[in-house]
Amino acid sequence: MPKIEFKTESKKLLDMMINSVYTNKEIFLREIISNASDAIDKRQYMSLDNSDMSLSDGEYQIVIEKDADNRLLSIRDNGCGMSREELENNLGTIAKSGSYDFKQDSDAKNKTEIIGQFGVGFYSAFMVADSITVKSKVPGSKEAWQWSSSGVDGYELEPCELDEAGTIVTLHIRQDKDDESYSEFLDDYRIRSLIRKYSDYIRYPIRMEVEESRPKEGSENEYETVKATTTLNSMVPIWRRSSSEVSQEEYNKFYRDKFFDYEPPVKVIHFSVDGTTPFESLLFIPSHAPYDYYTKMYEKGLSLYSNGVMIMEKCPELLPDHFGFVHGIIDSDSLTLNISRETLQHNRQLTNIERAVEKRIKSELLKLLESDRDKYTGFFEALGLQLKYGLYADFGVNKDTLKDLVMFYSSNDKKLTTLKEYVGRMKEDQKAIYYACGSSIDAAAMLPQAEAVIDRGYEVLYLKDDVDEFALKTLSEYDGKTFTNVSDQSLDISSEEEKASLKTENDSNKEMLDYIKTSLGDKVSSVRFSSSLKDHPVCLSSEGGISLEMEKVLNSMPQNDRPVKAETILEINVSHPIAESLKKLYFKDKDKLASYSKILYAQARLIGGMEIDNPTELSNLVCELMV
Ligand code: ADP
Numbered sequence: 076m077p078k079i080e081f082k083t084e085s086k087k088l089l090d091m092m093i094n095s096v097y098t099n100k101e102i103f104l105r106e107i108i109s110n111a112s113d114a115i116d117k118r119q120y121m122s123l124d125n126s127d128m129s130l131s132d133g134e135y136q137i138v139i140e141k142d143a144d145n146r147l148l149s150i151r152d153n154g155c156g157m158s159r160e161e162l163e164n165n166l167g168t169i170a171k172s173g174s175y176d177f178k179q180d181s182d183a184k185n186k187t188e189i190i191g192q193f194g195v196g197f198y199s200a201f202m203v204a205d206s207i208t209v210k211s212k213v214p215g216s217k218e219a220w221q222w223s224s225s226g227v228d229g230y231e232l233e234p235c236e237l238d239e240a241g242t243i244v245t246l247h248i249r250q251d252k253d254d255e256s257y258s259e260f261l262d263d264y265r266i267r268s269l270i271r272k273y274s275d276y277i278r279y280p281i282r283m284e285v286e287e288s289r290p291k292e293g294s295e296n297e298y299e300t301v302k303a304t305t306t307l308n309s310m311v312p313i314w315r316r317s318s319s320e321v322s323q324e325e326y327n328k329f330y331r332d333k334f335f336d337y338e339p340p341v342k343v344i345h346f347s348v349d350g351t352t353p354f355e356s357l358l359f360i361p362s363h364a365p366y367d368y369y370t371k372m373y374e375k376g377l378s379l380y381s382n383g384v385m386i387m388e389k390c391p392e393l394l395p396d397h398f399g400f401v402h403g404i405i406d407s408d409s410l411t412l413n414i415s416r417e418t419l420q421h422n423r424q425l426t427n428i429e430r431a432v433e434k435r436i437k438s439e440l441l442k443l444l445e446s447d448r449d450k451y452t453g454f455f456e457a458l459g460l461q462l463k464y465g466l467y468a469d470f471g472v473n474k475d476t477l478k479d480l481v482m483f484y485s486s487n488d489k490k491l492t493t494l495k496e497y498v499g500r501m502k503e504d505q506k507a508i509y510y511a512c513g514s515s516i517d518a519a520a521m522l523p524q525a526e527a528v529i530d531r532g533y534e535v536l537y538l539k540d541d542v543d544e545f546a547l548k549t550l551s552e553y554d555g556k557t558f559t560n561v562s563d564q565s566l567d568i569s570s571e572e573e574k575a576s577l578k579t580e581n582d583s584n585k586e587m588l589d590y591i592k593t594s595l596g597d598k599v600s601s602v603r604f605s606s607s608l609k610d611h612p613v614c615l616s617s618e619g620g621i622s623l624e625m626e627k628v629l630n631s632m633p634q635n636d637r638p639v640k641a642e643t644i645l646e647i648n649v650s651h652p653i654a655e656s657l658k659k660l661y662f663k664d665k666d667k668l669a670s671y672s673k674i675l676y677a678q679a680r681l682i683g684g685m686e687i688d689n690p691t692e693l694s695n696l697v698c699e700l701m702v
Contacts, residue, residue, distance in 0.1 A: 078229040079163075100256075103203050104266070105273035106196035107150045107244055109384050111137045112277045114154025114242060118214060121155060128214040139270075139283040139307075143261045146248045148204075152279075153241035156213040162222040162232060166197060166209060197244075201226050203260050204246035214240035267307055273385045276312040283307055312380070314357035314404055318345040330359050333378075334402040338362050341454045344403075344439050352410075352427040358403035358436065363457045368400060375399030377432070380406040392425040397465025397473055398436050400458050405432070433476065440480055444493070452491050455482050463546045471549040478550055483536040483543065484516045486529050492536070494553040500534055506567060507559035510536040512544055512624035518684045523611035523648075524561040530609060531568055535561060541628045562683070564618040564644060569606060577606045580649050587661040587668075591645070594669035595676055598643070598688070602672075604654065605646035612653045613679040617641040623683060645676055670696050 115135045122129030130153060138151045157165060200207055205225060212219035219237035224230035237243070249257045259265045263285050270281055284304050291297040313321055313329050327339045340359035347355040358377070367373045375396065376389030393405055410424055444451040455462075459482060466477045482491040487500065497508060509528050513519030519537035520526075528535050538544055547558045559566055569577070581588065581604050592602045600618070608614055617623050619642045626641040647654055653675070660668040677693045680686070687693055 078231060100202045101260075101269055102273065103199045103246075104150075104260070104269050105384060106199045108137060108270070108274045108277060108281060110197060110244075111150055111152035111154060111242070112279055112384075114152050114156070115279050117155040118153070122214075125215075135279050137277070137279055137281045139266060139281065141261060141263070141266070141283070146250060146258075146261060147245055148248055148261060148266075149243050149245040151241065151243040153239055156216070156240050156242055157209075157211040157220070158213050158216065159218075159220045159232060161213075162209065162211060162220055166222050166224075166230070200244070200246055203248055203257055205249045206247045208245045208247075209242060210235050210237050210245075211242040212237040212240045216240070270307040272388075275308045275385075276310065276315070276380065277308050277384065278310060280306045280310065281308045312404075312406065314345060314355050314406060321345070326357075326359075329357075330402070333404075334359065334361075336361055336365075336402075340402075341450055342439055342443055344435060346435060348428075348431045350427070350431075352407060352424045354405050354407035354409075354428055354431075356403060356405050356432065356435075358401050358432070360401055360436070360440070360454065361458070362454065364400060368458075369460075373399075377401070378404045379410075380404060381408060381410050386410075390425070393429050393432060395429060395433050395465075395473070395476075396468065397462055397477060398433060400461060401432075401436060437476055437480065444480075452482065455491060460540060460542065463540065463542045466546040467542055467549045471551075474550050478553060481546070483510070483538060484519075485537065486520065486525070486535040489516060489520070489537075497534060497536065498554050498556055501556070502533060505533055507557050508536065508553065509533055509559055509561050509566070510538050510544070510547065511561045512538045512622065513684050515539055521682075522561065522684075523608045523614040523682060524566065524616065526609050526611075527607040528561050528566070528568060533568070538624070544622060544624050545628070560617075560622050560624075562614070562616045562623060564616055566607075566616075573606050577604060577649060580604045584658060587658060588647075590661060590665065590668065591657070591672040591675075594672045595645070598676060599645045600642045602645045602647065604649040606649050608646065608648040608651070610648075610651070611682060612648050612651045613675045613682070614646050615679045615683050615685075616644045616646055618644060623685070627685065645679055647675070670699070674700075 115137075118128060118130075119135070135153060140149045140151065141147070206223065207225075208221060208223040210219060210221045219235050221233050221235035222230055248260050251257055263283070266283065267285075274281060282304050284302050286300050287303050287305070288298045288300050291299045313325065323343070326343045326345075330336060330340055330343070339362065341362045342360040344356070344358040344360070347353070356377075365373060374389050374391065375394050376387075376391040377393040378385060379387040379390040379393065390405070394401060405428055407424070407428065440451070440454075443454070462477050462481050465473050466481060479493060479495055482493050484490065485492045485497060487497075494508070501508070511519040511522045511525035511528075513522060516537045516539055519539060520535075525535050525537075538547070544560070551557070584604065588602045588604070592599060595602070599615075605614070605616075615623060617626075621629075621639055621641045623641050623643065626639055629639045647657065657668065657671065660671065674693065674696050677687045677689075680688075
C-alpha cells in the first residue's frame with residue numbers, strides 16, 4: 076500500500092507541533108479522550124434526525140485497553156466514527172478540524188458541546204507513540220477503514236474489520252533506550268491518575284480492565300487478584316451539582332484531594348455566572364498560606380475546564396494577584412481556545428471571568444467578616460499581608476476592592492480592626508486616622524508619640540509590617556479621613572494654648588537648640604522642644620513625605636543603591652527635667668552639651684526601635700558620665 080503524503084506541504088509543521096505545541100507529554104491522553112467524547116456527542120446529535128444511529132444512553136462509553144507486552148495502548152469509543160473521506164480529511168490534514176466544521180453548521184451550533192476546535196490534538200499522541208493506528212466505522216455503514224501513520228512520513232489508508240461502529244485509536248508507545256519515561260503510559264496506575272487529573276468530568280464513562288484484589292469466595296481473610304472493569308472518571312463534577320446537594324464534607328474532601336491541603340478551607344464559594352462569558356465556579360479560601368506562598372515558586376491560578384475537560388491546571392489570568400491564595404475551578408463552555416489548549420488566547424473572556432471572580436471573592440470575604448469575625452481574623456492573620464500588598468501595588472488601582480478587607484492592630488484592645496470600624500469610633504474633634512509604626516505591635520505601642528495620642532483619648536493603629544505604611548499612603552484617605560503618622564510633625568493634637576506656650580519656649584531657646592543640631596551634624600534636620608511626649612525625654616519625628624519607618628524599609632531593599640533620607644527632627648520633652656539641664660549647660664559647658672546631645676539622639680533612636688549609628692561612641696560617652 077503506497078504511502079499518502081500529509082496534505083499540509085510542510086512536514087516540519089507536524090514536527091514542530093509534536094515537539095513544541097505541547098510542553099507536557101502526558102496531555103495526549105486528554106486529547107484522545109476529548110476526541111472520543113466529542114465523537115459520542117456528535118453521534119447523539121446526529122441520531123436526533125436518524126434514530127438508526129442511536130444507542131441507549133447507558134451504552135455510550137470510552138474504553139481503554141492495554142497490551143503492555145506489545146507496548147500498545149488503545150482508546151475505543153462508540154461515537155460517530157469516521158468514513159474513509161473523513162479519516163483522510165480529519166487526520167490527513169494537520170490543523171483541519173472536523174469538530175470545527177461541525178460547529179459552524181448553524182443548526183448544530185448551540186445543541187452540542189464540542190471541545191475540539193483546532194485540529195491538532197490528535198497529533199499530540201506522536202509525542203508518546205512512534206506509530207498510531209485508527210480504525211473507524213460510521214454507524215449504519217458496512218465498511219470500516221484503518222488509518223495508520225508513523226509520523227512525518229505520511230499515512231496509509233486501507234479497509235479493515237470492525238464489529239461495532241465507532242473509533243479505536245491504538246498507540247504504539249515509544250521505547251527510548253535512554254529514557255524509560257514513555258513506559259509509564261502503559262502503567263495502570265499512571266493511566267488512572269491521568270484520567271483523574273484531566274478527564275475526570277468527561278460525561279461518558281471511561282472504562283478500563285484493571286486487576287483488583289478481592290476476598291476469596293467463602294473465605295474471610297484470603298484474597299485473590301481478579302480482573303474487573305472499572306469506571307475511571309466520576310463524570311459529574313462537584314461544581315456542576317447544585318450547591319444545596321453538596322455537603323460540607325464533600326467540598327472539604329474535594330478540596331483536600333485536589334489542592335492537597337490538610338486543613339479545611341475557611342470558605343467555599345460555589346457559584347455560577349451568566350452574562351457574556353457564562354461559567355461555573357468552585358473556589359476555596361484557604362485557612363493558611365501555602366508553605367511557598369511568599370516565595371517566587373508559588374504559582375497562583377485557577378484550574379480551567381471547558382466542557383468537563385481540564386484545559387489548564389493553573390490559569391493565572393483568572394485570579395488577580397491580591398487574591399492569589401485562592402484555589403479553585405472555573406468551568407466554561409464558551410471559551411475560545413487556541414491551538415494547544417494549554418495556552419489560552421489572552422482574550423476578553425478571561426478578563427470577564429477574572430472580574431467576576433474578584434467581585435465574588437470580595438463580597439464573600441466581607442460576608443465572612445460580618446458573620447464570623449474570628450474566622451475572618453484568622454484568615455487575615457494568615458493571608459492579610461497579600462491584601463495589603465494589593466492595596467499598595469500598581470499605584471493603588473485596586474484600593475476600592477481591598478480597603479474594606481484590610482485590618483490593622485489598634486490601641487483599641489490591641490485587636491485587629493478594619494478602617495471602617497476605626498472611623499466609626501473616631502471622636503468628633505478627631506482630625507485624622509492615627510497610626511504608629513514599629514517592628515512589632517508592642518514596639519509601635521511604646522512609641523512616646525503613640526502614648527501621647529492615646530493619652531488624649533484617640534485610637535492609634537499599630538503598623539508592624541513593612542508594607543503597612545506604604546499601603547496607607549497609597550490609600551491616602553478612608554471615608555474622607557486622611558492618615559497621620561503619630562511621628563510626623565503634621566500631627567496636630569495640641570490645644571491653641573499649648574501650641575502658643577511651646578512656640579515661646581522654642582523661640583527663646585533657639586540658639587541652644589541650634590547648637591544641639593550643629594553638634595549632631597546631618598543626622599537631624601532640626602531640634603525642637605515638644606509638649607506631647609508624656610514622660611519620655613526625647614523622640615524622633617519626621618517631616619515631609621518620607622517617614623522614619625519608610626526610610627528604614629526602603630533602605631533595606633536589596634536593589635536600592637540610592638539611600639533615601641527622612642527629614643528627621645529630634646524632639647525634646649519640654650516638661651522633662653532634662654530640658655532644664657540642657658538650658659543650663661548651654662551657658663556653663665558647651666562641650667558637655669554636645670556630648671549630651673549625642674546621648675539623647677542615640678536614646679531617641681533606641682526608643683523609636685532603630686539601631687544606633689555608633690554604639691562604641693555611645694558607650695564611651697555614658698562611661699564618661701558615670702566616672
Ligand atoms: P480537534 O479535536 O481539535 O478538532 P484533532 O486533531 O484532535 O483535532 O482531531 C481532528 C478531527 O478528527 C476531529 O475534529 C474529529 O473530526 C476527528 N476525530 C478525531 N478523533 C475522533 C474520534 N475518536 N471519532 C470521530 N472523529 C474523530
